[in-house]
Structure formats: structure tokens, C-alpha cells
Amino acid sequence: MKILHTSDWHLGRSLYGRKRYEEFSAFLDWLSETIQKKEVDALLIAGDVFDTSTPSNKAQELYYRFLCRVSASCCQHIVVIGGNHDSPSFLNAPKELLRALNVFVVGAMTENPEDEVIVLQDRNQAPLAIVCAVPYLRDKDIRTVEPGETIDDKNAKLIEGVKVHYEKVCSIAESKKADLEKAGHEKVPIVAMGHLFTAGGKTVEGDGVRELYVGSLAHVEQDVFPSSIDYLALGHLHVPQVVGGAAHIRYSGSPIPMGYGEAKQDKKVILIEFNTNTPKIHEIQVPCFQELVRIVGTLDDIHAKVEQLKYDESQAWLEIEYTGRDIVGNLREILDEALTGSAMEIRRVKNKRVMERLINSIEDDETLDDLDVNDVFTRCLDAFDVPEEDRIELTTSHAEIIQSLNEEDVNVD
Structure with missing residues (x-):
């Protein structure tokens, strides 16, 4: 049994006005090929499929074309949960149709927790895994408001709400696993999904990761998750990481850099193999489909870096911050001229000295x-x-x- 874990695609996201559909398309093509190459049985997408609740037609086309392509491959199942950027009703709308392709969608917390427990079967109807597909849990779903509550009271109730929901869903999964064992199916793993912020989670500048709940807490600890979970596929944080030193609880991170703060980050998807009681976990690095480069320095520093990139025939999108002492009012024109003859694009220019000169009058x-x-x-x-x-x-x-x-x-x- 091989499972691939990915999340936080944010289809439709732009970078300072630049559409990124070619980048997203290249990633999805690569992911399809990787699924075939690694002979993956199930794909888990842990939320934030789209960047907004009203994705563009092009973003939708990329999503549905990918699902059709993968469902016709060796991959027998796809499980998608909603993230905080996704519209639950939009994700759920075609869920019955997608079931025909063995695509399971849980856009929001369900009234019956059993609806979030999915038993994946192979083509001979033998059980492969039990998936607890827990989507992003909205505040109103897991916390009741009472008069006179303090911030600490609200935070404690949020964490308790998350814990109770995972306990309910995993209890159903444990019961199903026991029934399968009685029927002679042993070692069926319980795989959980989630879209949330865990305590100690790493973020980077400009990644667009929102605080999920009001208050200073609402970052759940590792002990919130039941011990029966063999692997927990998380989404929301864009940095690939292990939670609390537990190798089986992981964020796959976003597959492409969402901003220049992620530009030097290694992007990954996670492959999990269940052949024994202990899963084997492999990180697969995602190729860079569009280079992002941040340049900071004086005018001479910027020119030197740009010339080096031109020599390397780079096609990077640039964010440039000028920090020199002199005020350069026509900085953008100078930089555009420096890029003449190259395939690079300037996506943003920050002129620190001009900003400082204007800072005292900006409020007017x-x-x-x-x-x-x-x-x-x-x-x-x-x-x-x-x-x-x-x-x-x-x-x-x-x-x-x-x-x-x-x-x-x-x-x-």
C-alpha cells in the first residue's frame, strides 16, 4: 500500500499580479507522472486546493483535469479535504459525481462523523486503508459561544473541540479496523488528515498562511491526535515539517513557493509505504518550475546580481529591494533597462530610500x-x-x- 500526501496547492494564486497557471500545470503534470512512476495506490490532498473560495475557470480546469487523469492511472483512490481557503460548498458540489472516479471529497465538518471515515479498497474489494478525512474545522463547528468568556476560555474550547472531533472520527475508524480484523484483514492502517496549525509549526515571511482562529493559542499539540493514527497527513503550513518529533505526523508543505519568503525552500510531497506495522516514509522533492529570486543591496550590488543571472540565462521572476544611501527616483526604469535582452521579469521593486523620504508625509x-x-x-x-x-x-x-x-x-x- 503506497500513499502520496500533498496539500496547499492554492490553485489560482498570483504573484504581484502575475498569473501562475503554467507553473501549477507543470506541477500537476509532474505529480501525475510521479504517481505512475512510484505506483501510488492513494493520493491525499490535505486542503487549500484553491487559493480563494471562488476559483477561476482556469483553476477549476486544472483541478478536474488532474483528477480525471490520475483516477485513470494506477492510483485507485483520491481523498480531498477542504482547507481554510476553500469553499466547502464549492468542493462538495460535484462530490457524488467524483465518487464514480473513486475521488472522495470532504469539504467541511459533517453532521455525522462517520461520513469522514473512508475505507479504501483495492480492485478485489480487499481493504487497503481506513482514512479519517477531517477537513478544516471552523470555529463555529467546534466551539459554542458563552457570555463572559475570556480569550483563554475561547482558546481552550477550540482545542478541546478539535480533540473531541478527532476522537470521535478515530473511534469510528478503530471500530471499523476491529471488524476488518475479525474478517481476517490484518494490518489495515488508519490514516488521518487535517488542516490546522500545530504548536511550534514553522512559517515563513510572505507565505500567506492565516491564523486560523482568534487568540494567541489555537495551535494544537501533538497529544490532541489519537494514538491509533498510523500516519497523519496535515495541510495549512507551507514549510514541509515533522510535528513534535513524531515522524508519522507531517506537513507536506506547499508544492510551489507562494512568495519570495519560500523561494529558497525545498518543496516536497510525502510517500508513505505500509508493508509492516511501521510505515516507511519518503520525502520526494518537487522540481522548481519557476525560479524566484530576491535581490537586496546597493545599485552596484543589484547590477552585479542581474548580470550574473543574465549570464546564466535565468528566466527568474525578481523581487528587488534597493538599500543604497542615495535616493534613486527612477529606479524602476534603470532596472528595466538592465534586464533588456533577458527572459527575466521584475515582479516587485522596493525603493527603501524613497520610502523613507516619504514616510513622514504618507498619512496625508x-x-x-x-x-x-x-x-x-x-x-x-x-x-x-x-x-x-x-x-x-x-x-x-x-x-x-x-x-x-x-x-x-x-x-x-
Whole structure:
């Protein structure tokens, strides 16, 4: 039994306005070929298939074309769970049709936990694995609101809600495993999935990973997950990593860099082989389909790096930050000229000196486009001279409202 674990595709995501469909398509082609080459029996996609709740037609085309291609290969099953970026109703809409392709979709927490437990069978109807397909658990699904709660109370209830749900789902899986053993099917592994933030998880600048819940906690500890789980396939964090030193609990990470903070990161998918009681886990490195390069320095430093990249015939997308002492007002024009004759693209330019010169006057000229929702709320508190002792509760309430808006499923009628 071979399982491949991947997550956080974020199909449809752009980089400073640049569409990345060719990159996504190249990854999915590579993944299809890897599944064939490694003779994978089941593919697990641990959430955030799409970057938004209303994915473009092109993003949808990539997704469904991939599912059709893989379902016709050696891969007998595909299990997809919803992430915090996904629309549950959008993912779930074609689930009955996709079942015909042995694609199982769980977009959101179900009313009956048994609906999140899937017994995968081979072509002879023999059990391969029991999958606990737990999607992103929204705040409203796992926590009831009570008057007078503190932030610590809310965090504790969130963690308890996550724990209780995994216990319910895994208990059903354990019962199914016992029944299979009675029928003579031994060593059927329990594989769980999840989309959440574990304590100590690593993130990087610019990866777009949102805090899932309001408050300072809501990062679950390893002991939240039942010991009956043989492998836990997690999504949400973009850095491939092991959780709490437990080799069988892992994030596969995103398959392509979501921003320049991930540019030097090795991207991976995880292959798990179940031949004995202890799974063999292999990390497979994903090729780089589009080079991202961040250049920081003086004008001379930037020119030197650009010339080296041109010499190497690089096709990189560049983020350039000028940190020299002199003010260079026409920096973008200079850089565009330096790239003449190359296949490179400048996706972003940061002119530190010009920014510093304007910093004192920016408030007079800034617009709402320059601020995020938290900036606006802080300005509002300042404008009304709200005392510091009142700000914590107000800020928490504001964050809860924003979270509820982020979690609203816009595709629901």
C-alpha cells in the first residue's frame, strides 16, 4: 500500500499580479507522472486546493483535469479535504459525481462523523486503508459561544473541540479496523488528515498562511491526535515539517513557493509505504518550475546580481529591494533597462530610500488601499481615544468578526 500526501496547492494564486497557471500545470503534470512512476495506490490532498473560495475557470480546469487523469492511472483512490481557503460548498458540489472516479471529497465538518471515515479498497474489494478525512474545522463547528468568556476560555474550547472531533472520527475508524480484523484483514492502517496549525509549526515571511482562529493559542499539540493514527497527513503550513518529533505526523508543505519568503525552500510531497506495522516514509522533492529570486543591496550590488543571472540565462521572476544611501527616483526604469535582452521579469521593486523620504508625509496621501482591516480599526481606536485597558477586548471582538467573514461560504445559496 503506497500513499502520496500533498496539500496547499492554492490553485489560482498570483504573484504581484502575475498569473501562475503554467507553473501549477507543470506541477500537476509532474505529480501525475510521479504517481505512475512510484505506483501510488492513494493520493491525499490535505486542503487549500484553491487559493480563494471562488476559483477561476482556469483553476477549476486544472483541478478536474488532474483528477480525471490520475483516477485513470494506477492510483485507485483520491481523498480531498477542504482547507481554510476553500469553499466547502464549492468542493462538495460535484462530490457524488467524483465518487464514480473513486475521488472522495470532504469539504467541511459533517453532521455525522462517520461520513469522514473512508475505507479504501483495492480492485478485489480487499481493504487497503481506513482514512479519517477531517477537513478544516471552523470555529463555529467546534466551539459554542458563552457570555463572559475570556480569550483563554475561547482558546481552550477550540482545542478541546478539535480533540473531541478527532476522537470521535478515530473511534469510528478503530471500530471499523476491529471488524476488518475479525474478517481476517490484518494490518489495515488508519490514516488521518487535517488542516490546522500545530504548536511550534514553522512559517515563513510572505507565505500567506492565516491564523486560523482568534487568540494567541489555537495551535494544537501533538497529544490532541489519537494514538491509533498510523500516519497523519496535515495541510495549512507551507514549510514541509515533522510535528513534535513524531515522524508519522507531517506537513507536506506547499508544492510551489507562494512568495519570495519560500523561494529558497525545498518543496516536497510525502510517500508513505505500509508493508509492516511501521510505515516507511519518503520525502520526494518537487522540481522548481519557476525560479524566484530576491535581490537586496546597493545599485552596484543589484547590477552585479542581474548580470550574473543574465549570464546564466535565468528566466527568474525578481523581487528587488534597493538599500543604497542615495535616493534613486527612477529606479524602476534603470532596472528595466538592465534586464533588456533577458527572459527575466521584475515582479516587485522596493525603493527603501524613497520610502523613507516619504514616510513622514504618507498619512496625508494614503488611501484605504494602503491599509488593511486591522490598520483601519487601530486608527479608529486612536481617533476615539479608546483607553489601552479596553482595547484588548475590542480588538478580539473585531478579530472574531473578521474571522467569521473569512469563513463565510460565499457559494452557499
